[in-house]
Amino acid sequence: MAAGSQPTARRDHLSRLIDLIEVRGVLSGGFAVGGRWHTQFQPQSPLKLIAVAGGTAVVSADGVAPLTLRGGDVAILTGRSSVVLEDAQQTDGLQRRFTTRAGEGFVRVGTSDQVTVLGGHLSVNPVGAQILMRSLPEALVVRQSPGRSADIRWLLDRLTTEMIAGCPGSSVAVELSSQLLLLEILRIAAADAALVRTGVLRALGDDLLRPALEGIHDEPGRAWKLDELARRSAMSRSSFAERFTSVLGESPLAYLTRVRMLTAQRLLLHTGRSVSDVAAEVGYGSDSAFSTAFRRVVGVSPRNFRDEHRTITKVVRQIAHQRPGERS
Numbered sequence: 001m002a003a004g005s006q007p008t009a010r011r012d013h014l015s016r017l018i019d020l021i022e023v024r025g026v027l028s029g030g031f032a033v034g035g036r037w038h039t040q041f042q043p044q045s046p047l048k049l050i051a052v053a054g055g056t057a058v059v060s061a062d063g064v065a066p067l068t069l070r071g072g073d074v075a076i077l078t079g080r081s082s083v084v085l086e087d088a089q090q091t092d093g094l095q096r097r098f099t100t101r102a103g104e105g106f107v108r109v110g111t112s113d114q115v116t117v118l119g120g121h122l123s124v125n126p127v128g129a130q131i132l133m134r135s136l137p138e139a140l141v142v143r144q145s146p147g148r149s150a151d152i153r154w155l156l157d158r159l160t161t162e163m164i165a166g167c168p169g170s171s172v173a174v175e176l177s178s179q180l181l182l183l184e185i186l187r188i189a190a191a192d193a194a195l196v197r198t199g200v201l202r203a204l205g206d207d208l209l210r211p212a213l214e215g216i217h218d219e220p221g222r223a224w225k226l227d228e229l230a231r232r233s234a235m236s237r238s239s240f241a242e243r244f245t246s247v248l249g250e251s252p253l254a255y256l257t258r259v260r261m262l263t264a265q266r267l268l269l270h271t272g273r274s275v276s277d278v279a280a281e282v283g284y285g286s287d288s289a290f291s292t293a294f295r296r297v298v299g300v301s302p303r304n305f306r307d308e309h310r311t312i313t314k315v316v317r318q319i320a321h322q323r324p325g326e327r328s
Contacts, residue, residue, distance in 0.1 A: 014186060016217055017200065017204070018186070021127075022123075023124040023182070026123050027049070027177075027181070028121075029107070030116065030118035030163060031117055032115065033096070033115055034113060035093075035110065035114070036095040038087075038096070043077070043082075046079050047076060047124065048080060048120075049182075051074040051156055052116070053116040053156040057069050057115055060084040061082065064138050067139060072152060072156065075142075079133065105163060106163035122182065127262050127297060127298060131262075134198065135189075140185075141195075142188050202248075216229070220256065220282055223283060229244075229252050260282040261298055263281070264290070268306045268309075275287060
């Protein structure tokens with residue numbers, strides 16, 4: 001180690017999982033409203049995030065029983081096609097009906113601010129979404145409680161302030177605070193079996209399965225055998241396979257393949273390494289075997305995947321560098 005240099009800290013398991021599946025919390029807007037009110041929308045993302053920063057709101061979604069969210073509560077709705085938010089009042093009277101549009105930011109409806117709601121989604125690459133959605137119920141609700149949600153409450157207050165004030169740097173503040181909010185939600189979910197009963201988040205809290213998961217995540221290119229993974233977890237082969245499949249919803253080797261494909265995607269997009277080098281890095285002895293597995297999981301060949309993303313990146317950069325008057 002060079003003089004004066006500091007040792008690199010080993011990233012914890014949840015941090016490595018977030019990096020692997022490339023999940024980000026995105027809060028894009030919100031509203032403040034009072035009285036009786038009602039709004040409805042169709043989520044554009046399969047992982048919709050709704051947070052109540054103040055007051056009380058009732059959330060209804062297709063296939064999910066109505067949820068009453070109070071200030072400090074956060075919900076992630078998985079795979080819902082329609083969502084309704086409305087006041088929790090039991091009084092008579094007409095509801096104020098309104099809609100909010102993507103990119104509109106934070107809006108006030110009427111003159112009373114009894115309820116403040118923030119909305120967004122979880123951004124995650126497609127293969128990562130397959131892994132994460134196996135962990136999340138149709139509605140994951142993290143409720144305010146003295147022992148675990150002080151940070152969430154603070155973050156919601158900060159996000160509301162940044163969205164309303166629009167001060168210089170507010171976009172960066174909202175982006176960073178959104179990611180911290182997601183981290184707190186995932187921490188709570190991983191530690192509470194009552195919130196998440198299956199999937200990789202549940203496995204993070206499983207002392208028996210965690211050593212095997214750490215091995216897969218640390219060395220996805222290793223030629224793992226079921227016996228070896230079982231030994232890491234101090235279990236018999238049959239007991240390990242049964243427990244792994246029960247908790248994660250797929251076999252150990254199927255999960256290993258997904259992790260390999262996630263690692264391959266990152267290498268293809270963020271390095272200049274050839275497809276052959278990437279194949280070897282993630283444990284495949286031939287390009288053809290790697291391409292077959294990649295196409296089965298991702299939906300396109302490794303080369304097409306890289307080419308498509310390079311084209312998208314190029315177009316986005318061109319748009320970003322256009323002068324305002326040049327944009328259509």
